[in-house]
Amino acid sequence: MSTRWLVIGGGTAGCVVASRLSEDDHNEVVLLEAGPDHGPGPVPDRGGAYLDEHARQYPELTVIRRQGGAPEPYPQGFGLGGTTLISGGLAAPDPELFAVSNLLPIEKTERLGMLGSAVLDADARARAATLVRHNGERVTVADVYLRPALLRTNLMVVTESPVVSLALGGWSVVRAVTADGIEYEADRFVVCAGAIQTPTLLLRSGLDTPGIGEALRVMNGIGWTYVILAEVINAPYGLGALITVAGKRGRVDQIFALVIVILVIGVVSDQILKLLNRSLFRWKT
Numbered sequence: 237m238s239t240r241w242l243v244i245g246g247g248t249a250g251c252v253v254a255s256r257l258s259e260d261d262h263n264e265v266v267l268l269e270a271g272p273d274h275g276p277g278p279v280p281d282r283g284g285a286y287l288d289e290h291a292r293q294y295p296e297l298t299v300i301r302r303q304g305g306a307p308e309p310y311p312q313g314f315g316l317g318g319t320t321l322i323s324g325g326l327a328a329p330d331p332e333l334f335a336v337s338n339l340l341p342i343e344k345t346e347r348l349g350m351l352g353s354a355v356l357d358a359d360a361r362a363r364a365a366t367l368v369r370h371n372g373e374r375v376t377v378a379d380v381y382l383r384p385a386l387l388r389t390n391l392m393v394v395t396e397s398p399v400v401s402l403a404l405g406g407w408s409v410v411r412a413v414t415a416d417g418i419e420y421e422a423d424r425f426v427v428c429a430g431a432i433q434t435p436t437l438l439l440r441s442g443l444d445t446p447g448i449g450e451a452l453r454v455m456n457g458i459g460w461t462y463v464i465l466a467e468v469i470n471a472p473y474g475l476g477a478l479i480t481v482a483g484k485r486g487r488v489d490q491i492f493a494l495v496i497v498i499l500v501i502g503v504v505s506d507q508i509l510k511l512l513n514r515s516l517f518r519w520k521t
């Protein structure tokens with residue numbers, strides 16, 4: 237039996253995830269990308285030109301970087317390839333940390349732009365970063381990971397389909413809905429919409445519960461303490477009242493036994509709420 241995967245966002249992470257998942261014939265993979273497919277072909281090289289390609293980035297995406305600050309433009313790639321449509325194409329130079337051989341099919345070149353060379357010249361401690369290229373050309377992640385995988389029959393890519401919400405069935409996500417109202421069902425969902433749009437999609441879909449389970453545990457602990465205190469002071473029955481009676485009779489053994497019972501009930505009820513919390517809000521653990 238195959239597993240249906242829905243990958244949301246065809247950027248740096250989404251292209252690699254979709255490509256890797258579709259290597260397994262048991263997976264049926266659908267990738268939904270908000271932007272268009274700009275097609276294969278040379279991507280503007282380093283030096284700032286890539287940031288002038290307005291069609292390749294979200295035009296009105298702004299973020300507030302500091303509390304109380306004004307909204308500032310946030311550059312993010314729009315289309316298959318995601319932010320590699322506009323990024324600098326630099327990879328970490330540390331071969332142990334980020335071995336280029338692990339990143340195949342990407343190859344490296346040591347070619348440096350004017351700015352990179354100036355930085356290297358300016359500081360003896362500076363080390364050259366690696367520029368990622370394929371066949372000598374700057375490419376997007378879609379070109380090196382996704383396009384070669386498109387021949388597979390178990391991979392489908394749908395562009396210009398922004399996902400607007402995720403729908404829950406029981407306690408799992410079962411469906412994604414796009415801006416034009418199309419619903420995609422799957423067994424597994426991978427949201428790769430970038431650092432800003434991934435959390436906003438989850439928030440829009442109500443997938444962030446404001447700590448209901450944790451609040452319930454705290455309230456249970458506080459409530460239990462109050463009940464016992466009230467029973468000790470004034471109630472004719474209950475565990476607290478039994479402690480008062482045992483105290484009046486000088487039965488220290490009974491007082492200790494009752495305190496242990498109260499503790500056990502408190503710990504057990506807290507553990508039950510903890511387990512409930514974990515099973516109801518699995519995505520939080």
Ligand SMILES: Cc1cc2nc3c(=O)[nH]c(=O)nc-3n(C[C@H](O)[C@H](O)[C@H](O)COP(=O)(O)OP(=O)(O)OC[C@H]3O[C@@H](n4cnc5c(N)ncnc54)[C@H](O)[C@@H]3O)c2cc1C
Binds near residue numbers: 316429
């Ligand atoms: C100007 C610039 C230069 C950079 N230079 C470098 C560099 O030299 N080296 C380096 O390592 N990193 C660089 N980075 C950072 C790097 O590009 C990002 O960290 C990386 O691309 C993020 O990958 P991602 O998959 O999380 O998001 P992205 O690559 O942004 O992909 C997200 C994708 O999801 C799509 N999407 C968003 N919302 C939805 C939705 N609701 N439904 C469907 N699809 C959606 C978007 O259209 C996009 O295609 C640079 C970034 C910028 C902005």
